Amino acid sequence: MKIIFLGTGSASGIPTWSCNCSTCRLAKKGGKNNRSRPSLMVETGGKRLVIDTGPDFREQMLREDTRKINYALITHKHADHTASLYELKIGGKMELMIPKKVMAIYKKDFYSKGVFSFIKKRNPKIIIKNFKPFKFGKFKVDSVELKHEKDQKVRSFPCFGYVFEGKTFKFAYLSDFNKILEEDKVRNLDLLICDGNTMKQKKGHIGIINAIKLYKRIKPKRMLFTHINHDLPQHQKLEEYVKKYGNIGIAYDGMKIEVIE
Ligand SMILES: [Zn+2]
Ligand SMILES: [Zn+2]
Ligand SMILES: [Zn+2]
Secondary structure, eight states: OEEEEEEOBOTTOBSOTTOOOHHHHHHTTOGGGOBOSOEEEEEETTEEEEEOOOTTHHHHHHHTTOOOOSEEEOOOSOHHHHTTGGGGGSSSSOEEEEOHHHHHHHIIIIITTSHHHHHHHHOTTOEEEEOOOEEETTEEEEEEEEEOOSSTTOOOSOEEEEEEEOSSOEEEEEOSOSEETTGGGGSSOSEEEEEOSOSSOBTTBOOHHHHHHHHHHHOOSEEEEESBOTTSOOHHHHHHHHHTTSSEEEOOTTOEEEOOO
């Protein structure tokens, strides 16, 4: 199995076009500070899956020289994760899978006359369906319900992460949340890819400080932060900071992890 970080930036990406902060200025020179909008690709058994199709999806596919994907999973409706859904019309047969609670929002807004009908019209081979746990190569893929509303009492905006479990490796991708509602599903992880949008918890994001507490509680073997915002320290400094707390790192665009199955 291969895990490929397509995008590791926050909703505004780094550099953020309207900003001239030191991290954005540094990111303009390229390298690990340059981050496109959040997305992950997973390859196994000759099949390819992407999680989320944000505004930079096309550039990400071109960068990784990817011409075929078999599955696309969606975490939630925010535009930094879905703005390029219509791009799926390009390319061959594939399945677009969205958790039922998230799909309910799409049905209302998009299904009849919007994005989904457009995709289907242009590419009838695409299957759009509610997410159900499925076998992906030797891995079982399941969803993990998350809380992404800033108000802890409110439950109005469904959001999900995904967990991949094989015989020798288990990892979870939790990109936008401040609380895991199904924490039992993310125990015994070899790798946790975690929301690192901010340092302190802010709005719907857990914040790196609280995520380190989560790391100490659920004890994944390794943790990598993604969804990095430009107001955080630059890559190297941020990595030096999180490393002090364990086997924790900062993901970057194009980062690849090979897993022996
Ligand atoms: Zn996001
Ligand atoms: Zn900036
Ligand atoms: Zn979000």
